[in-house]
Amino acid sequence: MSITVVGSIAYDAVKTPFGERERMLGGAAVHFALAASFFEQVRVVGPVGEDFGEPELALLRDRGIDVSDVERIPGGKTFFWRGEYGWDLNSRETLDTQLGVFEGFQPKLSDSSRSSDVLFLANIQPDLQREVRAQLPNARFVALDSMNLWIDIARDSLVEAIESVDCVILNDAELRQLTGKPNLLSAAREVLSWTPSASSSGGARGVGEASGPKVIVAKQGEYGAALVTRERFFALPAFPLESVIDPTGAGDTFAGGFVGFLAAHLGEGDQELSDELLRAAMAHGTALASFNVEEFGTERVVRLTDAEIAARVQELREITSFSGAPLQLRD
Amino acid sequence: MSITVVGSIAYDAVKTPFGERERMLGGAAVHFALAASFFEQVRVVGPVGEDFGEPELALLRDRGIDVSDVERIPGGKTFFWRGEYGWDLNSRETLDTQLGVFEGFQPKLSDSSRSSDVLFLANIQPDLQREVRAQLPNARFVALDSMNLWIDIARDSLVEAIESVDCVILNDAELRQLTGKPNLLSAAREVLSWTPSASSSGGARGVGEASGPKVIVAKQGEYGAALVTRERFFALPAFPLESVIDPTGAGDTFAGGFVGFLAAHLGEGDQELSDELLRAAMAHGTALASFNVEEFGTERVVRLTDAEIAARVQELREITSFSGAPLQLRD
Numbered sequence: 001m002s003i004t005v006v007g008s009i010a011y012d013a014v015k016t017p018f019g020e021r022e023r024m025l026g027g028a029a030v031h032f033a034l035a036a037s038f039f040e041q042v043r044v045v046g047p048v049g050e051d052f053g054e055p056e057l058a059l060l061r062d063r064g065i066d067v068s069d070v071e072r073i074p075g076g077k078t079f080f081w082r083g084e085y086g087w088d089l090n091s092r093e094t095l096d097t098q099l100g101v102f103e104g105f106q107p108k109l110s111d112s113s114r115s116s117d118v119l120f121l122a123n124i125q126p127d128l129q130r131e132v133r134a135q136l137p138n139a140r141f142v143a144l145d146s147m148n149l150w151i152d153i154a155r156d157s158l159v160e161a162i163e164s165v166d167c168v169i170l171n172d173a174e175l176r177q178l179t180g181k182p183n184l185l186s187a188a189r190e191v192l193s194w195t196p197s198a199s200s201s202g203g204a205r206g207v208g209e210a211s212g213p214k215v216i217v218a219k220q221g222e223y224g225a226a227l228v229t230r231e232r233f234f235a236l237p238a239f240p241l242e243s244v245i246d247p248t249g250a251g252d253t254f255a256g257g258f259v260g261f262l263a264a265h266l267g268e269g270d271q272e273l274s275d276e277l278l279r280a281a282m283a284h285g286t287a288l289a290s291f292n293v294e295e296f297g298t299e300r301v302v303r304l305t306d307a308e309i310a311a312r313v314q315e316l317r318e319i320t321s322f323s324g325a326p327l328q329l330r331d
Numbered sequence: 332m333s334i335t336v337v338g339s340i341a342y343d344a345v346k347t348p349f350g351e352r353e354r355m356l357g358g359a360a361v362h363f364a365l366a367a368s369f370f371e372q373v374r375v376v377g378p379v380g381e382d383f384g385e386p387e388l389a390l391l392r393d394r395g396i397d398v399s400d401v402e403r404i405p406g407g408k409t410f411f412w413r414g415e416y417g418w419d420l421n422s423r424e425t426l427d428t429q430l431g432v433f434e435g436f437q438p439k440l441s442d443s444s445r446s447s448d449v450l451f452l453a454n455i456q457p458d459l460q461r462e463v464r465a466q467l468p469n470a471r472f473v474a475l476d477s478m479n480l481w482i483d484i485a486r487d488s489l490v491e492a493i494e495s496v497d498c499v500i501l502n503d504a505e506l507r508q509l510t511g512k513p514n515l516l517s518a519a520r521e522v523l524s525w526t527p528s529a530s531s532s533g534g535a536r537g538v539g540e541a542s543g544p545k546v547i548v549a550k551q552g553e554y555g556a557a558l559v560t561r562e563r564f565f566a567l568p569a570f571p572l573e574s575v576i577d578p579t580g581a582g583d584t585f586a587g588g589f590v591g592f593l594a595a596h597l598g599e600g601d602q603e604l605s606d607e608l609l610r611a612a613m614a615h616g617t618a619l620a621s622f623n624v625e626e627f628g629t630e631r632v633v634r635l636t637d638a639e640i641a642a643r644v645q646e647l648r649e650i651t652s653f654s655g656a657p658l659q660l661r662d
Contacts, residue, residue: 017513088513182348182419184553185573222515223554226568233650235568237557242516279653319564320651322610 001140001267002041003259004113005029006132007122007252008102009046009070012297013082016089018245024297025056027079028122028145031249034301035256035288036120037063038309039264043113045069045132047101049076059302069113076101089247090221107132118263121165122252123147126157133164141266141273143167143215143259145251151177163196166273167215169255172226175218188216188228215278217258219251227282232275236282239290239316246296250289253301257281257288287312332471332598333372334590335444336360337463338453338583339433340377340401343628344413347420349576355628356387358410359453359476362580365632366587366619367451368394369640370595374444376400376463378432380407390633400444407432420578421552438463449594452496453583454478457488464495472597472604474498474546474590476582482509494527497604498546500586503557506549519547519559546609548589550582558613565610570621570647577627581620584632588612588619618643 010027014020033042043066052072060067077100085092107128119136121129121144129144136142142165150158151174158178162168168191172184181187195212216228222244224237261281265271287309294300341358345351364373374397383403391398408431416423438459450467452460452475460475467473473496481489482505489509493499499522503515512518526543547559553575555568592612596602618640625631 088507176419183573183575185571189573220554223551224566224568226571233571234653235555235571235650236653237555237566237568240516240557240564240566242514242520244514276654283653317653319566320653322565322567322614322648322651323607 001117001263002043002115003036003118003120003263004043004045004109004116004136005032005036005120005122005256006045006107006109006128007032007120007124007145008079009044009048009052010079010081011051012248013080013096014246014248014296015084016246017085017087018243019296021296024299025059026081026249026297028249028252030060030298031252031292031301032120032122032256032259033060033065034063034298035253035285035292036260036263037065038257038288038304038306039260039284040118040267042066042260043069043116045107045109045113047071047073047076047079047105049073049078049101052078059298063302066112069108069110071108073101083248085247089244092247107135109135117141118259118266119143120255120259121145121161122255123150126150126154126161129161130157130164133161141166141259141262143169143255145169145255146174148174148177159194160197162191163194163212165213167217167259168213169217169219169251169258171251172218172220175216184218184226185228185233188218188226191216192228192230215273217282219254221247221250225254225282225286227278229275229278234275234279234282236279236286236316236320239286239312240319241290241294244293247293248297250293253292254285254289256285258285261285283313283316284309286316332448332594333374333446334367334449334451334594335374335376335440335447335467336363336367336451336453337376337438337440337459338363338451338455338476339410340375340379340383341410341412342382343579344411344427345577345579345627346415347577348416348418349574350627352627355630356390357412357580357628359580359583361391361629362583362623362632363451363453363587363590364391364396365394365629366584366616366623367591367594368396369588369619369635369637370591370615371449371598373397373591374400374447376438376440376444378402378404378407378410378436380404380409380432383409390629394633397443400439400441402439404432414579416578420575423578438466440466448472449590449597450474451586451590452476452492453586454481457481457485457492460492461488461495464492472497472590472593474500474586476500476586477505479505479508490525491528493522494525494543496544498548498590499544500548500550500582500589502582503549503551506547515549515557516559516564519549519557522547523559523561546604548613550585552578552581556585556613556617558609560606560609563606565606565613567610567613567617567647567651570617570643571650572621572625575624578624579628581624584623585616585620587616589616592616614644614647615640617647
């Protein structure tokens with residue numbers, strides 16, 4: 001099932017202890033789309049400025065990504081972010097953010113973007129996420145990302161956006177902030193209990209029976225990610241790497257691998273959103289994210305091969321499995 | 332194979348968002364011994380004061396723990412720690428530390444404590460760890476814990492202690508601090524490369540061929556733990572709990588489950604320190620630690636049953652396994 005993603009297309013300036021880039025292709029929609037493109041047809045919706053280069057568009061097209069809804073704003077400047085990471089890459093400082101064409105952005109979706117069965121609402125203003133969500137009322141699977149800023153200044157709208165999707169993908173700290181619950185499992189279960197309020201238009205629902213989110217993914221940075229559904233829990237460590245160069249876009253790349261894998265398999269006849277499928281999707285998201293951080297920006301993922309992804313998923317399975325050595329207890 | 336543990340026996344005053352205890356049994360050696368006692372005979376070496384109660388000793392004895400090397404210092408006061416945890420339990424503040432009988436502690440090991448094949452050096456001054464290590468030259472498996480304080484003020488001695496053991500169990504932040512390497516895998520591999528310096532007495536070695544540590548366990552708090560050997564990597568999330576009451580002693584309880592499981596199985600004829608055995612030990616350490624945090628101090632672990640441990644290990648296997656849904660890539 002094809003995927004539509006709405007979110008930022010950006011130029012990033014990034015400095016890490018291992019080097020820097022002054023102006024590289026970035027943005028949540030870009031990282032997501034590149035990762036998801038290994039699994040399914042992806043359509044990108046988002047604005048760029050007059051300064052946005054043809055080579056960057058070509059890079060997306062080369063991965064089979066549909067960029068016809070990438071809107072070039074006359075006289076506009078592409079979203080720009082500058083950040084610097086600390087020595088252990090777990091802390092980062094935003095030095096500059098220039099919204100550019102993102103200020104006043106109104107997503108315009110073509111018929112083909114509206115026809116996708118899977119939708120990813122990357123981290124943008126929750127009102128915009130809801131507008132886009134409403135344009136794909138029949139989508140079978142909708143996932144959403146967000147950030148601390150929107151929890152701070154637009155929580156009500158974000159909660160309403162969350163109530164309208166199937167899957168929420170957030171950093172674990174954001175889940176805690178969103179719910180006010182310090183315990184990850186409690187926080188996830190709180191969000192799983194949210195259902196569309198009477199006032200908001202219910203509309204047709206996606207995969208599964210009950211409405212409201214049924215899958216929560218807590219991204220945990222270098223520690224991996226956890227999956228919470230109404231019945232079950234799953235956790236996967238990050239793939240161990242001795243060399244991590246640039247974490248920028250890792251979360252969106254994870255989301256692209258996760259949602260992309262689900263989209264490819266939900267398209268197979270009556271395949272349901274089973275725990276088995278979700279877990280395999282977690283592994284593919286984790287594998288994609290691990291490649292992303294090995295080089296700056298999109299540099300590694302654009303030349304990735306499917307064999308490399310498959311091998312890393314297999315390695316993930318190997319480093320997480322343990323067998324049942326016989327238990328010797330003496331009490 | 333029986334286990335000797337040397338470390339603190341303490342009274343803790345702990346306040347968490349979920350309650351408080353003014354004076355409860357604690358200390359690294361206590362938490363370790365209780366956990367390890369489910370797997371093997373444990374002997375505790377450490378000092379207590381005149382204020383130390385008979386009921387606390389009885390609690391250890393009831394678990395089959397040998398307390399004949401618990402040394403009661405006339406006129407002394409038992410080690411005391413007071414701490415308070417923040418709302419998400421990931422931060423804690425030490426409000427008071429009274430070394431008491433730990434000041435000037437000189438470990439005296441009986442013949443039976445010296446006869447153990449497995450030794451755990453809980454977090455104490457590295458010079459003392461080395462002294463005790465030297466008293467069990469023929470131990471088959473020796474593991475060590477430490478803390479940031481000793482890395483700050485006694486790093487050389489700590490490095491020498493580490494070079495004399497088989498297994499190092501540290502928080503991931505401590506591993507980074509110890510090696511100056513921000514990357515967990517690089518930090519662990521650095522420690523794995525340490526071998527006894529020419530100046531220090533090599534002595535007989537334990538399991539395995541080469542000397543120097545061959546197993547590194549990085550404790551990651553709520554995220555679980557990772558295992559790094561010379562050839563392989565393994566990671567396991569913490570067991571997901573909706574209610575965590577008091578994390579005090581979780582690391583030592585983990586170590587007790589981990590080392591205890593190894594000790595029980597290394598005793599089985601020619602069983603080697605295989606990756607499979609280490610991984611199963613990680614699962615048992617993780618299970619034990621998860622029980623420990625469900626209530627204050629030792630309250631949960633003292634009434635734990637082997638069936639509960641086995642069930643939780645099985646649950647851990649369930650929440651970490653994923654199957655190989657067929658890969659659908661399109662590049």
